Amino acid sequence: MDLMVILSDAGRGALGPVAAIYALAAVGLNIHFGYTGLLNFGHVAFMLVGAYGVAVTVAVYDGPLWLGALVGLIGAGLLALLLGLPTLRLRADYLAIATIAAGEVLRIVFNAGFAQPVTGGVYGLQQFAGAFYAVNPIPSGSYGLGPLSFTQRDVWVMLVGWGAVALAALGLFLLVHSPWGRVLRAIREDEEAVRSLGKNVYGYKIQSLVLGGLIGAAGGILLAVDAQSVTPNTFNPVVTFYLYTLLILGGAGTVLGPVLGSVLFWFLLSFADSALRQAIGAGYVSPQVIEPADVGALRFALVGLGLVLLLVFRPEGILGNRAEMRLEAGAAGTPRRPRRRPPNQVSGRIKEEAGQ
Amino acid sequence: MTPREALAGVAAVPGAAKPDPHLVVDAVRRDFGGMRAVDVEHLEVQRGVITGLIGPNGAGKTTLFNVLTGFDRADSGHWAFDGRNASGLPAHRLARRGMVRTFQLTRVLSRLTVLENMKLAAVGQRGERFGPALLRPLWSAQEARVERHADELLTRFRLAAKRDDYAGYLSGGQRKLLEMARALMVDPALVLLDEPMAGVNPALRQDLLGHITDLRDAGRTVLFVEHDMDVVMTISDWVVCMAEGRIIAEGPPAAVAGNRAVIDAYLGSRHDEPEFREGR
Numbered sequence: 001m002d003l004m005v006i007l008s009d010a011g012r013g014a015l016g017p018v019a020a021i022y023a024l025a026a027v028g029l030n031i032h033f034g035y036t037g038l039l040n041f042g043h044v045a046f047m048l049v050g051a052y053g054v055a056v057t058v059a060v061y062d063g064p065l066w067l068g069a070l071v072g073l074i075g076a077g078l079l080a081l082l083l084g085l086p087t088l089r090l091r092a093d094y095l096a097i098a099t100i101a102a103g104e105v106l107r108i109v110f111n112a113g114f115a116q117p118v119t120g121g122v123y124g125l126q127q128f129a130g131a132f133y134a135v136n137p138i139p140s141g142s143y144g145l146g147p148l149s150f151t152q153r154d155v156w157v158m159l160v161g162w163g164a165v166a167l168a169a170l171g172l173f174l175l176v177h178s179p180w181g182r183v184l185r186a187i188r189e190d191e192e193a194v195r196s197l198g199k200n201v202y203g204y205k206i207q208s209l210v211l212g213g214l215i216g217a218a219g220g221i222l223l224a225v226d227a228q229s230v231t232p233n234t235f236n237p238v239v240t241f242y243l244y245t246l247l248i249l250g251g252a253g254t255v256l257g258p259v260l261g262s263v264l265f266w267f268l269l270s271f272a273d274s275a276l277r278q279a280i281g282a283g284y285v286s287p288q289v290i291e292p293a294d295v296g297a298l299r300f301a302l303v304g305l306g307l308v309l310l311l312v313f314r315p316e317g318i319l320g321n322r323a324e325m326r327l328e329a330g331a332a333g334t335p336r337r338p339r340r341r342p343p344n345q346v347s348g349r350i351k352e353e354a355g356q
Numbered sequence: 357m358t359p360r361e362a363l364a365g366v367a368a369v370p371g372a373a374k375p376d377p378h379l380v381v382d383a384v385r386r387d388f389g390g391m392r393a394v395d396v397e398h399l400e401v402q403r404g405v406i407t408g409l410i411g412p413n414g415a416g417k418t419t420l421f422n423v424l425t426g427f428d429r430a431d432s433g434h435w436a437f438d439g440r441n442a443s444g445l446p447a448h449r450l451a452r453r454g455m456v457r458t459f460q461l462t463r464v465l466s467r468l469t470v471l472e473n474m475k476l477a478a479v480g481q482r483g484e485r486f487g488p489a490l491l492r493p494l495w496s497a498q499e500a501r502v503e504r505h506a507d508e509l510l511t512r513f514r515l516a517a518k519r520d521d522y523a524g525y526l527s528g529g530q531r532k533l534l535e536m537a538r539a540l541m542v543d544p545a546l547v548l549l550d551e552p553m554a555g556v557n558p559a560l561r562q563d564l565l566g567h568i569t570d571l572r573d574a575g576r577t578v579l580f581v582e583h584d585m586d587v588v589m590t591i592s593d594w595v596v597c598m599a600e601g602r603i604i605a606e607g608p609p610a611a612v613a614g615n616r617a618v619i620d621a622y623l624g625s626r627h628d629e630p631e632f633r634e635g636r
Binding site: 174175181182183192193195200323327 | 425
């Protein structure tokens with residue numbers, strides 16, 4: 001069992017293209033859920049539309065790659081309007097229902113036999129991002145960072161991917177520190193109050209849904225380009241829940257929360273995967289207990305355990321603000337009286353407050 | 357002649373015409389299933405005075421507030437604010453036109469600081485539009501002005517020390533103060549206060565009373581719902597009483613306090629003497 005191998009696998013997972021893709025998509029979800037309080041349970045639908053926008057435009061219609069990306073983004077914007085216009089005047093749960101359904105409907109329709117001429121059906125579409133790799137300025141070879149090594153192809157995707165993440169995070173930073181972002185956060189707290197102060201809440205919610213959806217689609221585009229392949233079943237509902245997981249892990253409603261969350265999530269997942277395989281390989285774990293084929297599922301159980309522990313001890317996420325978190329927990333129900341805290345937590349919190 | 361003196365000549369009958377009405381309500385009805393919650397034939401609210409809206413529980417006062425401010429829709433009827441039609445307009449447009457309400461259960465924005473609560477309410481902020489929001493120089497000067505104004509109001513409402521705290525950590529009374537101060541950031545011409553004194557301790561009540569009369573003295577119109585008769589009788593220039601959705605009486609405070617229909621509505625039709633306590 002080689003610790004260096006485990007750590008380098010984990011490091012590759014944490015910095016690799018997939019972590020960048022998830023970070024980008026989660027930045028979009030953070031605008032919805034973390035800042036505006038929109039319950040979007042179908043973020044994967046935006047990724048799907050982005051990915052297929054590229055794949056279909058290039059592989060089926062022989063369009064240029066940039067046009068594919070544009071098609072993906074426009075499609076995601078339209079999807080956001082389609083989902084938002086009818087539901088955002090209603091209570092928050094209606095958007096949740098509409099989005100989770102939309103994600104599944106799109107996946108199933110793209111999978112269907114009748115859609116095969118355009119979407120490739122279950123086989124999906126492949127080899128459409130050649131133009132992206134053709135402009136790779138990085139000379140071929142292997143690039144290392146300590147024990148980590150990446151091919152020139154990976155480095156190129158990572159460069160673009162993390163560049164996009166940085167750009168999105170910077171844009172979000174500017175937005176949430178503006179009056180516009182203040183309105184979004186206020187809507188998250190109490191939309192009636194915001195309405196009473198003369199803000200067009202519906203308009204802001206639509207803007208938020210479209211903006212987050214576009215960033216989600218950018219993640220999907222990157223995913224398609226990185227894999228050079230799309231199949232509908234890549235866009236399972238579980239992707240959305242990974243995004244929620246890493247968003248809450250990093251700290252929802254913080255600018256860098258989703259980025260840190262994604263890095264950490266993929267670090268833990270790759271670490272668990274590699275450690276289990278190494279342990280089996282070295283004979284620490286009998287193959288009769290865990291077969292190598294079980295590792296894929298078991299690593300999620302381990303990561304889940306880690307997340308449960310983290311959220312028990314730090315429910316606001318890594319970058320979140322505890323004072324804010326307590327308000328969120330206490331906001332419902334009795335806004336007038338200070339919340340009575342569970343007795344076993346009183347002493348610790350008093351100390352904490354005294355220290356501030 | 358001040359707006360208050362102008363009221364002296366107005367007859368104390370339901371639906372009485374006012375010399376300078378700020379809000380005019382006509383035939384507004386709101387049904388919930390088979391129950392007619394609001395059935396207001398005609399109501400005029402005089403500009404620049406404090407009008408108290410009273411009535412027993414379930415009289416339809418809050419529903420009328422909700423309808424007039426665009427938070428609920430009327431089944432029929434129309435109303436005009438400042439001489440322009442206001443019926444059916446969405447809440448945010450009415451607020452921008454200068455008709456701002458507060459809520460019976462305070463609605464502070466918990467995970468925003470007190471200052472952010474205030475700054476949010478300023479109208480016409482350039483940085484609230486998506487594009488300019490990205491470019492700080494386009495709105496930073498305006499933001500600084502908004503912040504100065506917010507700080508002035510916070511000082512006036514004795515919330516300056518809480519400026520950077522999350523609003524969710526304020527006490528019930530402080531929330532009432534914040535809500536009123538925040539409404540002022542909109543610079544409203546007509547303020548509708550839904551039970552501003554509910555759940556407030558006597559010391560703070562004096563403060564709030566002062567703030568409400570200040571609103572009038574600054575030339576704003578105030579319409580408020582309140583259950584505390586001391587408060588209503590002390591600060592109102594005019595009192596309107598609702599029962600079962602209808603306006604059953606209106607007039608100067610003393611006239612309404614002695615009105616037969618009002619006493620019947622509060623106490624039932626069998627009673628001995630009015631039980632309003634003496635105003636201070």
